[in-house]
Amino acid sequence: MKNLSVNHLLGIKQLTEDDIQLIFETADSFKKIINRPIKKVPTLRDITIANLFFENSTRTRLSFELAEKRLSADVVNFSAASSSVKKGETLIDTVNNILAMKVDMVVMRHPNPGAHVFLSKHIDATIINAGDGTHEHPTQALLDSYSIREKLGDVTGKKVVIVGDIKHSRVALSNIYALQKQGAEVMVCGPATLIPKYIEKLGVKVEYNLKKALNWCDVANMLRIQLERQDIKYFPTQREYVLQYGLTKEILDNLDKEIVVMHPGPINRGVEITSDVADSKQSIILNQVENGVAVRMAVIYLLASKIKRY
Amino acid sequence: MQPTTILNSEQFELTINRLCFQLIENHKDFQNSAIIGLQPRGIYLANRLQQKLKEITGNTPQTGALDITFYRDDFGRKEQPLIPSVTNLDFSIEGKKIILVDDVLYTGRTVRAGMEAALGFGRPSKIELMVFIDRRFSRHLPIAPDYIGKSIDSLATERVEVKWKETDTEDTVILYNTHEKS
Numbered sequence: 001m002k003n004l005s006v007n008h009l010l011g012i013k014q015l016t017e018d019d020i021q022l023i024f025e026t027a028d029s030f031k032k033i034i035n036r037p038i039k040k041v042p043t044l045r046d047i048t049i050a051n052l053f054f055e056n057s058t059r060t061r062l063s064f065e066l067a068e069k070r071l072s073a074d075v076v077n078f079s080a081a082s083s084s085v086k087k088g089e090t091l092i093d094t095v096n097n098i099l100a101m102k103v104d105m106v107v108m109r110h111p112n113p114g115a116h117v118f119l120s121k122h123i124d125a126t127i128i129n130a131g132d133g134t135h136e137h138p139t140q141a142l143l144d145s146y147s148i149r150e151k152l153g154d155v156t157g158k159k160v161v162i163v164g165d166i167k168h169s170r171v172a173l174s175n176i177y178a179l180q181k182q183g184a185e186v187m188v189c190g191p192a193t194l195i196p197k198y199i200e201k202l203g204v205k206v207e208y209n210l211k212k213a214l215n216w217c218d219v220a221n222m223l224r225i226q227l228e229r230q231d232i233k234y235f236p237t238q239r240e241y242v243l244q245y246g247l248t249k250e251i252l253d254n255l256d257k258e259i260v261v262m263h264p265g266p267i268n269r270g271v272e273i274t275s276d277v278a279d280s281k282q283s284i285i286l287n288q289v290e291n292g293v294a295v296r297m298a299v300i301y302l303l304a305s306k307i308k309r310y
Numbered sequence: 311m312q313p314t315t316i317l318n319s320e321q322f323e324l325t326i327n328r329l330c331f332q333l334i335e336n337h338k339d340f341q342n343s344a345i346i347g348l349q350p351r352g353i354y355l356a357n358r359l360q361q362k363l364k365e366i367t368g369n370t371p372q373t374g375a376l377d378i379t380f381y382r383d384d385f386g387r388k389e390q391p392l393i394p395s396v397t398n399l400d401f402s403i404e405g406k407k408i409i410l411v412d413d414v415l416y417t418g419r420t421v422r423a424g425m426e427a428a429l430g431f432g433r434p435s436k437i438e439l440m441v442f443i444d445r446r447f448s449r450h451l452p453i454a455p456d457y458i459g460k461s462i463d464s465l466a467t468e469r470v471e472v473k474w475k476e477t478d479t480e481d482t483v484i485l486y487n488t489h490e491k492s
Contacts, residue, residue, distance in 0.1 A: 002390070002391070002393060003389075003390050003391055004391075025393075026393070026394065029377065029379070029380075029394040029396075029397070032397060033380070036430065036431065037431070037432065038430045038431065038432075040430075041380035041381065041430070042380070042381060042426070043380040043381070043382075043385050044385070046386075047386075071380075301380075301391070302391050304385075304386065305385060305386055305388070305390075305391035305392065306391070307386060308386075309386055310386065310387050
């Protein structure tokens with residue numbers, strides 16, 4: 001029988017190829033369920049999940065909350081803006097206080113890379129990483145790969161380019177791990193200032209010319225420029241970035257082949273991609289959002305079945 | 311103890327035939343009825359019934375497969391996660407008479423989950439239950455089948471296996487003592 005090799009989802013780095021496939025196969029079932037008139041199953045009716053968001057989020061939080069509710073789990077939400085974190089409470093204290101109210105699982109987003117690994121060593125609950133600073137965002141990478149698998153049949157052997165702010169992107173790092181574990185080739189593309197030094201050590205190709213990168217790939221994952229994480233200027237002006245790295249319909253139409261366009265959201269229309277690209281047939285952006293719920297249901301389901309309560 | 315054959319292939323076929331005629335009595339041309347096999351092993355009986363009913367009546371009744379994994383009552387009580395099978399219901403069950411079909415009825419827990427899973431697709435006008443083998447006196451829940459292939463009395467230490475020629479080379483039902491390998 002199959003089982004996940006991990007008790008928490010801290011990052012893609014800790015997962016095996018088999019784990020990823022098990023999550024995808026389970027997500028296939030959940031995708032059917034969320035497309036039915038009655039979108040809910042009673043599976044997790046005795047599980048309580050806390051969503052702790054120490055950083056802003058709309059899509060991921062909504063997606064997690066829906067996934068939990070579709071599985072009939074009890075859900076409590078917490079955001080740092082309205083919490084005792086502001087009053088000086090430590091992370092372990094905050095989480096332990098929540099766990100004292102008998103919570104089984106914690107879905108957390110935190111600005112500090114590694115916050116989840118740290119927490120997993122100190123508390124007794126299943127932890128799912130919903131993004132830790134500029135480090136990892138595992139469920140996003142899983143839903144990205146799941147969407148590629150759905151669109152192209154398989155991830156193995158596919159060429160994927162990740163374009164934009166690689167340096168500040170947790171989506172990029174998690175995607176690199178996930179895609180490589182499934183046997184895809186990965187390239188990163190962006191201004192030299194936004195490509196981390198030594199990133200080739202991860203086994204990815206680096207390209208600074210967008211058109212060359214797009215002609216190489218089967219799938220382009222366009223990232224948002226994370227101005228909120230940029231303490232200094234990494235490129236002269238946004239206009240210059242758009243001219244060099246913005247994906248337009250014209251560029252897309254002049255490629256040698258038809259590629260798939262992805263975006264983890266939120267989109268800045270007219271910056272990393274134009275509106276006509278975002279809304280084109282080649283874009284699977286809204287499929288990614290739909291698949292996000294199914295993939296998160298699969299992750300929660302598989303991890304929750306490892307919780308020993310009886 | 312040696313494994314005991316409960317039904318050989320000849321009795322097996324007779325039983326399927328009889329079940330088909332019992333269904334025809336209640337559902338006539340199956341215009342407003344559907345057969346739903348419970349995954350994983352109920353689907354073989356559902357498919358066999360569909361074939362046979364087509365031979366007898368000339369009509370092909372609507373047949374689907376229903377996975378009950380997410381409705382089971384033993385989530386989190388097993389070492390391994392419960393891995394789902396495929397649900398394949400490409401028709402609406404709203405207002406229909408549906409016949410849930412499984413190979414062996416034992417505790418009744420699968421059927422309970424099956425009813426809840428079926429109701430997740432709409433409100434059928436009626437749910438009936440058909441089982442190929444009914445292990446009597448072993449129910450954990452108040453569940454009784456409407457159609458029975460064969461009722462048997464068995465011990466908790468025994469195991470009943472329905473084999474299908476589609477997957478197991480021949481049609482037969484065998485009773486094993488669980489200490490023995492099948």
